[in-house]
Amino acid sequence: MQYHVTCTKCKRMFTITADGSDRMHCTCPYCGQSLMVNLPTMAEPVMSSVQQPIPENNDNKGHNAGMKILITVLIVLLVGGLAAFGFIEWQNQQEAARLEEKAQREAHADSLMQVRAQQEAQAADAQRKDAQRQSICKFVKSFYQKAVLEADDPTFYERYLTPYCRQMIFGVDADNNDVDKWSAWWGAFGTTADRPDYEALQRNLNVTPGEGNWYNVRLTQDGTTEYRQIKVSTVDGHVLIDDVR
Known part of the structure; x- marks a missing residue:
């Protein structure tokens, strides 16, 4: 027998074929909504039967939502940790470069001071020797x-x-x-x-x-x-x- 069914979700009508059962599970061809249709005891093709949507599993939805939140939190923590590690590593490299540059400047300054001190010592020694000769x-x-x-x-x-x-x-x-x-x-x-x-x-x-x-x-x-x-x-x-x- 054929029956006219109205979808409770999209409100569109479609036709199903049944073999005399009291109930029948079907799917709306327009929106994909799962429906449980109560069939009338007598064949009334033109009558629209009352349909009931199949109840969704709320436990599964809650579980999926929790998993999504957990995964999101883990991703955020991972990205944040990588970003923090990268920033700290960058800071360490900057500090190492600064210290190396400072050490080079100090070594250069020390070298200049040593050269200057050596030149002054040589000049003083030359003056002393010249004064002694005179x-x-x-x-x-x-x-x-x-x-x-x-x-x-x-x-x-x-x-x-x-x-x-x-x-x-x-x-x-x-x-x-x-x-x-x-x-x-x-x-x-x-x-x-x-x-x-x-x-x-x-x-x-x-x-x-x-x-x-x-x-x-x-x-x-x-x-x-x-x-x-x-x-x-x-x-x-x-x-x-x-x-x-």
């Missing part, structure tokens, strides 16, 4: 002015010689009265001129540093210039003449 030049010049170009007796000034230099000038027996000390003294420190002009030699006297511990003494008179080289040595804090040539 001081020795003054000593040698004063020695010549007082002990060579003025004095007639060098005995007083022998104390400014090392034992080696004294022996070189006066010989092994330096205390022998027969030794002409002035001739030996002038022969070592003076010029080869037959008549030394002491005033001209004093006026033109000049002492300059040489190599190492040697100093150059310029002796000029009557347009003729001669040089003596004096080697100095420091003994117990005192500057002494150690060699002459």
Whole structure:
């Protein structure tokens, strides 16, 4: 038998075929709604039967909704955790880069300070050595002015010689009265001129540093210039003449 059925959801009518049962399960061909149709006891094709929707399983719906919420929460936590981890890692990289840059700047600054300190130390050492050379030049010049170009007796000034230099000038027996000390003294420190002009030699006297511990003494008179080289040595804090040539 055929029956006309009206869907309770979309309100549209459709036709079903039944074999005389009291009830029949069917599905709306328009909206897909599941229906349970109560069939009349007598065939009345034109009568619309009363249909009842199949009750949905609320437990399954609640379970599915809970699972969706749980999955959503887990996804949010996972994404949030990854984002937090990425942010922390980025911060760590930034901090490491900052510390490395700071260390490089400090190392560069330390290197510059070391170079500057080394340069300053070298400059100070050069100034000290230059001042020492100038001081020795003054000593040698004063020695010549007082002990060579003025004095007639060098005995007083022998104390400014090392034992080696004294022996070189006066010989092994330096205390022998027969030794002409002035001739030996002038022969070592003076010029080869037959008549030394002491005033001209004093006026033109000049002492300059040489190599190492040697100093150059310029002796000029009557347009003729001669040089003596004096080697100095420091003994117990005192500057002494150690060699002459």
